[in-house]
Every structure is written in structure tokens, then in C-alpha cells.
Amino acid sequence: MDFASFLMRRLVQIVPVLFGIVLVVFLVVRLIPGDPARIMLGVYASDERLAGLRTQLGLDRQIAAQFFSFLGDAAQGQLGTSLVFRRPVLEIIGERLPPTVALITFAVLLSVAICVPLAMLAATRQGRPPDQAIRGVTTLTLAMPSFWLGLNLLILFAVLFPIFPVSGYGRGFLDTLWHLFLPALTITLSLAPILIRTLRSSVIEALQAPHVAFARTKGLPHRLLMSRHVLRNGLMATVTILGVNIGWLLGGSVVIENVFSIPGLGNLIISSVSARDYPMIQGIALVFGLMVICINLITDIVYALLDPRVSYD
Amino acid sequence: MTETPIIPTGRLPLLGSSVVRRLIGQRGAMVAGAAILIVIIGASFLAPWITPYDPLDQNLRGGLKPPSWEHLFGTDNFGRDIFTRVLYAAKIDLSISFLCVLFPWVLGTILGALAGYFGGFADTLIMRTVDTFTAFPFLIMAIGVIAVLGPGMTSIYIALTLAGWSMYARIVRAEVLVVKRAEYILAARALGFSHARIIARHVLPNIITPTIIFAMTDIVLVILSTTTLAFLGLGLPPPTPTWGTMISEGKSFIFTAWWIVTLPGLAIVLVGISLSLLGDGIADWLRNRE
Amino acid sequence: MTLLLDIRGLTTVIPTRKGPLTVVDDLTFTLESGQCLGLVGESGSGKSMACRSLLGLVPVADSTTSGQALYKSNDLAKLSETALTKIRGREIAMMVQDAVSALNPVWRIGDQITEAMLAHGITRTRGEARSRAVALMRQVGIPDPENRLDDYPHQFSGGMCQRVVIAAALACNPQLIIADEPTTALDVTVQDQILKLLIALQRDLGLGLLLVTHDMGVVAQSCQRVAVMYAGQIVEIADTPDLFTAPHHPYTQGLLDCIPRLDTAEDSLRLTPINGMPPDLADLPRGCRFHPRCPIATEACREGPIPLRETAPGRLSRCLRAEDMAARTLARVSA
Numbered sequence: 001m002d003f004a005s006f007l008m009r010r011l012v013q014i015v016p017v018l019f020g021i022v023l024v025v026f027l028v029v030r031l032i033p034g035d036p037a038r039i040m041l042g043v044y045a046s047d048e049r050l051a052g053l054r055t056q057l058g059l060d061r062q063i064a065a066q067f068f069s070f071l072g073d074a075a076q077g078q079l080g081t082s083l084v085f086r087r088p089v090l091e092i093i094g095e096r097l098p099p100t101v102a103l104i105t106f107a108v109l110l111s112v113a114i115c116v117p118l119a120m121l122a123a124t125r126q127g128r129p130p131d132q133a134i135r136g137v138t139t140l141t142l143a144m145p146s147f148w149l150g151l152n153l154l155i156l157f158a159v160l161f162p163i164f165p166v167s168g169y170g171r172g173f174l175d176t177l178w179h180l181f182l183p184a185l186t187i188t189l190s191l192a193p194i195l196i197r198t199l200r201s202s203v204i205e206a207l208q209a210p211h212v213a214f215a216r217t218k219g220l221p222h223r224l225l226m227s228r229h230v231l232r233n234g235l236m237a238t239v240t241i242l243g244v245n246i247g248w249l250l251g252g253s254v255v256i257e258n259v260f261s262i263p264g265l266g267n268l269i270i271s272s273v274s275a276r277d278y279p280m281i282q283g284i285a286l287v288f289g290l291m292v293i294c295i296n297l298i299t300d301i302v303y304a305l306l307d308p309r310v311s312y313d
Numbered sequence: 314m315t316e317t318p319i320i321p322t323g324r325l326p327l328l329g330s331s332v333v334r335r336l337i338g339q340r341g342a343m344v345a346g347a348a349i350l351i352v353i354i355g356a357s358f359l360a361p362w363i364t365p366y367d368p369l370d371q372n373l374r375g376g377l378k379p380p381s382w383e384h385l386f387g388t389d390n391f392g393r394d395i396f397t398r399v400l401y402a403a404k405i406d407l408s409i410s411f412l413c414v415l416f417p418w419v420l421g422t423i424l425g426a427l428a429g430y431f432g433g434f435a436d437t438l439i440m441r442t443v444d445t446f447t448a449f450p451f452l453i454m455a456i457g458v459i460a461v462l463g464p465g466m467t468s469i470y471i472a473l474t475l476a477g478w479s480m481y482a483r484i485v486r487a488e489v490l491v492v493k494r495a496e497y498i499l500a501a502r503a504l505g506f507s508h509a510r511i512i513a514r515h516v517l518p519n520i521i522t523p524t525i526i527f528a529m530t531d532i533v534l535v536i537l538s539t540t541t542l543a544f545l546g547l548g549l550p551p552p553t554p555t556w557g558t559m560i561s562e563g564k565s566f567i568f569t570a571w572w573i574v575t576l577p578g579l580a581i582v583l584v585g586i587s588l589s590l591l592g593d594g595i596a597d598w599l600r601n602r603e
Numbered sequence: 604m605t606l607l608l609d610i611r612g613l614t615t616v617i618p619t620r621k622g623p624l625t626v627v628d629d630l631t632f633t634l635e636s637g638q639c640l641g642l643v644g645e646s647g648s649g650k651s652m653a654c655r656s657l658l659g660l661v662p663v664a665d666s667t668t669s670g671q672a673l674y675k676s677n678d679l680a681k682l683s684e685t686a687l688t689k690i691r692g693r694e695i696a697m698m699v700q701d702a703v704s705a706l707n708p709v710w711r712i713g714d715q716i717t718e719a720m721l722a723h724g725i726t727r728t729r730g731e732a733r734s735r736a737v738a739l740m741r742q743v744g745i746p747d748p749e750n751r752l753d754d755y756p757h758q759f760s761g762g763m764c765q766r767v768v769i770a771a772a773l774a775c776n777p778q779l780i781i782a783d784e785p786t787t788a789l790d791v792t793v794q795d796q797i798l799k800l801l802i803a804l805q806r807d808l809g810l811g812l813l814l815v816t817h818d819m820g821v822v823a824q825s826c827q828r829v830a831v832m833y834a835g836q837i838v839e840i841a842d843t844p845d846l847f848t849a850p851h852h853p854y855t856q857g858l859l860d861c862i863p864r865l866d867t868a869e870d871s872l873r874l875t876p877i878n879g880m881p882p883d884l885a886d887l888p889r890g891c892r893f894h895p896r897c898p899i900a901t902e903a904c905r906e907g908p909i910p911l912r913e914t915a916p917g918r919l920s921r922c923l924r925a926e927d928m929a930a931r932t933l934a935r936v937s938a
Contacts, residue, residue, distance in 0.1 A: 016441050016444075017441070017444050017445055017448055020441060020442070020444065020445030020448070021445055021448050021449065023445070024445055024446070024449070025457075028457055028458065028461055029461060139586075139589070140582070140586070142533075142585070142589070143533060143537075143581075143582045143584075143585025143586045143589060144578070144581075144582050144585070145537045145540050145541055145544075145557075145578065145581055146537075146541070147540075147541055147544045147557075147560065148560060148574070148575075148578035148581065148582075151560065151563075151564065151567060151574045151575075151578075152574070152575060152578070154567060155567050155571045155574065155575065159567055159568055159571070208662075209704070210699060210701060210704035210705050211704060211705055211706055211707040211708070212707075213660070213662065213699060213705075214697075214699050214705035214706070214768070215707070215718075216660055216691070217658065217660065217691055217692065217696065217697035217698075217699070218691065218692035218696070218718065218719035218722070218771065218774075219687075219688045219689060219690065219691030219692030219693055219719065219722065219723060219775075220688070220692070220718065220719065220722050221688055221722065222684075222688075224718075224722060228707075228710070228718070229707055229710075232709060232710075233707070233709060236709075247447065247448070247449070247450040247451065248450065248451065249450075250450040250453070251450030251451050251452030251453055252452070254450075254452055254453065254456070254545075255452070255541055255544070255545065258544075258545060259564070269453070269456060270456070270545055270546070272460075273456060273459070273460040273546075273547070274546065276460075278460075278461075281457060281460050284453075285449065285453055285454075285457050288449060288450055288453045289448045289449050289453075292448050292449070292450060293448050306709065307708075307709055308708070308709060308755045308757070
């Protein structure tokens with residue numbers, strides 16, 4: 001089976017999951033105890049307004065019909081109107097998406113830049129002080145909640161030593177980088193324990209692999225050996241971990257955005273929860289689910305491209 | 314599953330206490346973890362005797378005081394003694410977290426066992442559901458559920474259970490698929506035992522160990538999740554002291570009173586580390602028994 | 604015929620939890636160009652460690668290698684890591700045991716053959732390197748080399764992988780090849796092909812070949828000279844015909860007795876294994892390491908380190924009673 005069919009198969013496998021997330025999002029809102037319209041509009045809403053909202057949300061129809069119209073709307077990108085902003089949900093999500101994407105991208109790049117060299121160092125000096133130091137520190141950060149880590153970083157680097165700004169997103173590329181550095185660093189430190197640990201084991205495994213021993217007999221200089229035979233195999237592990245953990249990363253970004261007041265999707269969902277803007281919550285949850293599915297698909301494809309042993313079955 | 318990164322190869326994240334273990338030995342690490350945990354739990358129950366303050370007692374004149382002999386962790390913006398609140402919060406946070414591991418474990422095990430044992434349609438249905446649930450970031454799912462149900466203890470349990478059961482289901486299903494082919498299962502079927510009996514008495518006891526090992530790592534991550542939800546304003550409503558809400562309240566005061574944020578967090582980290590050490594030790598012991 | 608290897612007293616010690624362990628003890632032999640020297644011994648005798656010690660590739664951290672290992676005029680035991688990398692692959696090539704795992708699964712085999720060429724500067728451009736690789740692949744008997752250059756290891760059979768490994772070893776025109784059990788992991792029929800290929804290449808290119816194996820049959824077929832290893836030491840070195848007809852060490856005799864023979868009438872159906880087990884390197888017997896299992900051991904064999912000495916022109920043995928063995932064989936043969 002060649003690559004095109006592999007791709008087709010994976011796409012087909014996604015369909016039920018896509019259906020599922022729309023279903024879950026739809027159902028969860030219907031789980032609201034009591035009358036959703038009344039909850040959304042508040043206790044003092046008039047009966048006409050309640051009736052109007054019910055019609056708008058389609059609550060007066062059969063549940064199945066409701067679902068299919070919801071599905072249809074969603075497929076067309078019609079995710080409803082925000083009760084707070086009074087604009088289409090999709091529009092607002094579109095505005096808030098870039099900061100989240102920027103944050104995650106920056107965090108991933110920073111993680112790779114920091115964790116890969118550290119993991120290589122720990123693996124090549126296995127058992128010796130650098131290795132133990134790295135593993136010890138990562139053990140500590142694993143038990144730290146990311147919001148606390150972020151706040152402490154703020155205290156250290158924005159209050160005590162005011163190097164970085166306390167909050168916000170910034171304007172322009174460099175300014176944004178400067179604003180996003182501490183948030184991205186927080187995510188990196190949370191991700192580091194698992195990333196470094198797994199990378200370290202796969203590098204250690206790679207170092208002891210027979211093909212590395214053979215490559216050594218060819219008289220390849222150390223750096224070439226590392227980059228060609230060890231790192232490449234180890235990077236595949238990184239790609240997999242990052243891909244699999246993207247859900248965790250996205251969830252974590254919610255907290256980070258809250259701590260650092262970044263105007264992204266995460267912050268939006270929090271404020272929507274307190275404002276009971278259910279269409280918005282629905283829309284954001286759906287978008288998050290979609291992002292995770294897409295990134296998982298991309299990871300699978302990248303992995304298949306990297307590892308020629310993966311059969312396209 | 315929880316606010317945790319997942320390792321794709323199936324190996325569980327050993328919340329590495331390896332450095333500590335090298336220092337004081339494997340047993341020593343486990344004992345140290347257990348000891349710290351016992352101290353914390355004990356302190357949470359003995360709180361009324363340990364501190365003279367009331368966790369809800371406000372004293373606005375004495376607010377935002379830094380740590381001192383009078384107030385070990387300082388006071389917050391309402392003048393409440395933070396050390397006292399940390400101790401009282403311990404009981405709440407620890408019990409909630411414990412239950413938030415238990416419920417997903419139970420639900421996930423049941424569904425995973427059913428999927429693995431019966432296969433076919435049940436398996437497909439349950440596993441597609443698992444896939445769907447795992448498509449949502451854990452925290453997003455929890456936030457969504459609490460948004461819908463409103464804040465409160467029950468909401469937290471439901472939210473974390475819905476967000477977390479799928480990982481247990483996957484593990485259990487994988488284990489059951491292997492055990493299903495064992496000779497003693499065939500023998501039990503031949504003896505005419507009902508499915509329910511076979512699952513309960515023959516299948517589950519044999520697969521329980523990997524789930525316990527996973528739960529050991531899970532509990533630390535659940536603590537992080539519950540405190541995170543509290544931080545985001547989705548935990549127990551004030552004035553109930555929980556670590557997450559305390560840190561959230563301190564957020565506005567990081568410029569003037571860093572101790573409101575930093576010190577309660579240390580409690581979380583301490584609990585996390587001790588559970589890691591203990592959990593690693595138990596996980597190793599269980600693994601060596603197999 | 605130039606002298607390629609002059610090894611004297613090469614000793615390798617590795618640190619273990621129970622203390623330092625001498626895995627290679629007083630290794631001494633010579634190898635000339637165009638010559639195939641067989642290095643035989645059981646598993647655990649130290650043959651692989653010996654090869655790795657020569658190239659400074661002992662896979663244990665903080666190991667020490669002492670003694671002299673002259674390759675032409677360079678003492679390999681005293682060279683720095685940087686200097687050694689220049690010799691590895693370029694002057695001395697090594698083939699490891701399991702060819703399939705010796706190849707990196709995510710790199711194309713063409714790249715794995717050319718990388719040493721490019722690293723050592725044998726060729727200057729990738730194009731040159733690739734055409735050289737195709738020629739090498741043809742030389743080792745891989746069909747359709749131009750198209751298979753870009754294949755991956757998992758697309759090759761075990762025997763083909765071994766040929767790729769040979770091609771990679773030959774890539775930089777080395778003078779000496781160390782082949783560590785090159786046929787052990789292969790099917791019997793393929794073993795024969797690969798061995799014949801190796802010997803033919805060695806002969807045609809005038810290379811020195813150090814052939815490590817546990818199979819006496821392979822040695823008889825391919826090597827002009829044999830060195831026998833036991834418990835980390837060389838116990839006998841001789842030209843192949845001499846060794847096989849009149850061994851100067853009881854262990855060698857034991858190994859020969861283990862080979863099923865179809866040419867003698869007497870007791871040809873009964874195999875005589877050597878009694879006992881090889882010693883634990885951490886707990887060696889005093890005196891001769893073989894004496895607990897030796898049928899002709901005497902009191903003297905329990906005393907002191909036994910040196911490797913010349914027992915006949917061109918023959919070395921670590922047995923105190925080598926001359927007695929020679930005499931007995933002579934008696935048996937002439938009887």
C-alpha cells in the first residue's frame with residue numbers, strides 16, 4: 001500500500017471521531033440541568049426572550065433534529081452567536097486563535113531547543129553528575145503545577161528583576177516574542193521532565209544500538225555519529241511525544257494564558273464559562289478537539305515519513 | 314489522561330525519584346515519601362490543634378503581612394493566616410484528588426473490561442467513545458463539564474471522571490485482551506460460569522496490577538489538575554480554602570505579597586514529590602512481583 | 604607481505620561492580636598483509652573484546668587497555684580517540700556480528716556505504732561516492748546495485764545485509780579487516796557463500812584478515828594461521844595445518860575432538876566434549892586457566908602465570924606440556 005492510500009485510510013478513520021466530538025459537544029450543553037435558555041439569559045429574562053432563544057437554539061425541536069442541524073451548521077462553520085459579544089462565534093475564535101497558536105508554537109520550539117541538548121547531555125554522561133543533576137531538577141518540576149510555576153517565574157523575572165513584561169501579547173514580532181517568552185518557558189518547564197526523560201532513554205538505547213557500534217568502526221567523527229545515527233533516531237521519539245501530548249499542551253495553554261493574561265482561546269473559554277456564554281464554550285471546545293485530531297494526523301504522517309519501516313498498512 | 318503527558322510506548326512516566334533513590338536507596342525513597350505524606354495527612358487532621366487561627370477568620374488590618382514567627386506563611390489580603398488555610402485545605406484537596414483517581418479508575422476499568430472481554434460491537438462502540446474523549450484536551454473537557462454543571466464538589470468529580478476514564482479503559486482493555494486467551498478463562502467458560510462471574514473473579518484480579526501502577530502516577534497529576542481547576546475559578550467556591558483558590562486570590566498581589574502565591578504552591582509540590590516517591594516504590598514492588 | 608599487526612601483551616581491564624575484570628590478558632600475535640588469521644574460542648573467551656580493544660572500541664566506560672598494538676608503525680593502544688577515528692574504517696575496518704542490526708534502519712544503504720568514504724575524504728563528491736558504492740556492491744555480489752542503492756535495510760535479506768556490511772567495510776580501501784563472527788547469524792547455506800566471498804576478496808585485494816569465529820571448520824577452510832583463545836588469553840598460535848594435525852595445547856585438542864569427523868573409523872560417532880565449564884573471569888583458577896578441565900594437568904600447572912612461549916618454529920603455546928603433546932601425537936601418527 002502506498003502513501004496515498006495510507007493517507008486516505010487515516011482520513012477515513014478520523015470521520016467517526018469527528019462525528020463523536022461534535023456529538024459530545026452537542027450533548028454536554030444539553031446536559032445543563034434545568035432550562036438552558038433560562039440559565040443563559042438569567043432569572044429575570046422575560047418569557048418572550050426565553051422563547052426567542054429557545055427557537056434560536058432549536059431547543060423546541062426533537063433532539064435528533066437538533067443534533068443534525070447543529071452538525072450541518074458546524075460543518076459550514078456556523079457555530080452560533082456569542083451571547084456576550086453578540087457576534088458569530090467563529091469570528092471571535094478566529095481573532096483569538098493566533099495568540100494561542102503563537103504561544104504553542106513558541107513553546108514547542110523552545111522545548112526542543114532546550115530539552116534535546118539536555119537530554120543528549122544526560123544520555124552521553126549517563127550516571128555521572130550532569131545526568132543526575134538534570135534528572136533531579138526535572139523530577140522537581142514534574143510535581144509543580146504549571147500555573148504556580150508561571151506565577152513564580154513572573155515574580156522572579158517580571159517583579160523582582162523586571163526583565164520581562166507581566167502580561168499581554170505585545171505588538172509586532174519581536175515584542176510578541178518578548179511577551180511570550182515567560183509563558184512559553186513555563187510550558188517548556190512543565191513538558192521538560194517527560195520530554196527529557198524519554199529522549200534520554202531513547203538516546204541511551206540508540207547509543208547502545210548495534211548500528212551505532214558499527215558506524216563507530218567506520219571511523220566517523222563523534223559529532224557526525226551523534227547527529228546522523230543517534231539524534232535522528234531519537235528525534236523520531238520526540239516527534240511522537242510532542243504529537244501525542246498536543247492535547248495536554250493545548251489544555252495547559254489555557255492555564256498559562258490565564259496566568260499571563262494572553263488574549264487567546266484559553267483565556268476566552270475561561271471568561272465564557274463565568275459569563276455562561278454556552279455557544280462560545282461549545283465552539284471553542286469543538287475547535288480544540290479539531291486541533292488535536294489534526295495535529296495527531298500530522299504527527300502520524302510525519303512519523304511515517306521519517307521512519308521507512310512503517311508499513312502503510 | 315489527566316493533565317499529564319502521555320508516553321506513546323506504553324511505558325508509564327516514572328515520576329523519577331531515581332536521584333533520591335540513589336541517595337537513600339530504593340526503600341529509603343519509598344519510606345521517605347510515605348513519611349512525608351503521613352505527616353501532611355496527619356497535620357491536615359490535627360490542624361485545629363496545630364494552629365491557633367481559624368482559616369476563615371478575617372482581620373483586614375493585619376492583611377498582606379509577610380511570613381513571620383506569628384504567621385508562618387504570612388497573611389493574605391483578608392488578613393487570614395495562610396499557614397492555617399494551607400493545612401485546612403490539605404484535607405479538602407487530598408480527599409478530592411483521591412476520589413478523582415478512584416472514580417475514573419472504576420469507570421474506566423469497567424468499560425475497558427467490557428470492551429476487551431466481549432469484543433465486537435461493544436468494543437468498537439466503547440473504543441470509539443474513548444477516541445472521542447481523548448480528542449479533547451483533558452482540561453478543556455473538565456472545564457466544559459463544570460461550566461455546564463456549575464461549580465461544586467459533585468461537578469468536580471463528574472468533570473474529572475469524564476475527562477479521565479478513557480486512559481484507564483485503554484489500559485484495561487489491552488490487558489483483558491491478553492488475559493482473555495488464558496487457559497483458566499477457557500476452563501471457567503467450560504464450567505458454565507456466567508460472563509459476569511468470570512470477569513469479576515477471574516479477569517479483573519489478574520489485570521489489576523497495571524492499573525494500580527498507572528493510578529500511582531495518575532494521582533500526582535490529578536492533584537495538579539484539581540488545583541489548576543480551582544485556580545481557574547472552577548473549584549469549590551470561596552471562602553473554602555483550597556490550594557488552587559488561594560493561589561488564584563494571590564495572583565493580584567504578586568507585586569506586593571509573593572508569599573500568597575508561592576507558599577501554598579510549595580504544599581502542592583511537597584505532596585506531589587512524596588506521592589511520586591511512594592508511588593514509584595509501590596509500582597516497582599508490584600512490577601517485581603509479576 | 605608487510606607486517607600489519609604486531610600485538611604484544613595487549614591487556615584490557617573493565618570496571619565492574621565487583622571490581623576490575625581483566626577481559627583480555629596478554630594478547631600477543633602478528634598478522635601480515637594477504638594473510639588470514641583465525642581467532643577461535645568459545646563465547647566469553649574474549650575474542651570480541653580483543654577486537655574491540657584493538658580499535659579502542661571497548662563498549663564499557665572507563666576501561667583501560669595497556670600493552671602494545673602496533674598497526675604498521677602506530678601503537679593503537681596509545682593513540683588518542685581523534686587519531687583512532689582516522690584509522691578506523693580507513694586503515695582497519697571492522698565487521699560486526701549481526702549485519703542486520705549493524706545497519707541503521709532509517710538510512711538508505713547507499714548512504715551507509717558512502718558515509719565513511721565521504722568522512723575520510725576518499726571521494727570528494729557524493730556522485731563519485733555513489734558510483735564507487737555501486738562498484739563495491741557489485742563486487743560483493745549484490746544484484747542490480749544501481750537500483751538497490753536507495754533501498755532500506757529492511758528490504759534486504761540477512762545474507763544481503765552481510766554483503767552490504769562487507770561493502771561498507773571495503774569502502775575506504777582498508778589494509779586490514781577484522782571480521783567478528785561474520786557468518787554466525789546467517790543460514791548455513793548463506794554462511795558458506797559469505798565466507799567464500801570474504802576469502803576471495805581478501806586474496807584479490809591482498810588484505811589482512813582477522814577472522815573471529817567459534818567454528819573450527821570455518822578456520823580450517825579459510826585461515827592460514829590460527830590463534831586459540833581461552834578465558835581471555837591466547838593459549839596457542841600456529842599455522843593451520845600444524846594446529847589441526849598436532850595441537851600444542853589440550854584445549855585446542857578438546858576443540859578438535861568436538862568436531863564430528865567422517866574420515867576416521869574409530870569412535871567417529873561419539874563426540875567428546877570438554878568436561879566442565881569455562882572459568883568465571885572474576886574467579887580464575889591459579890596457574891593455568893584450563894587446568895581444572897585438562898586431562899593432562901600436573902602439579903606444575905597450578906603454579907604461577909603460564910607464559911606464552913615458542914614451542915616450535917613459528918608456534919606458540921601456553922601449555923607447560925606442549926612438548927609432551929607433540930611427542931604423543933608423533934607417536935600416534937607413526938603407530
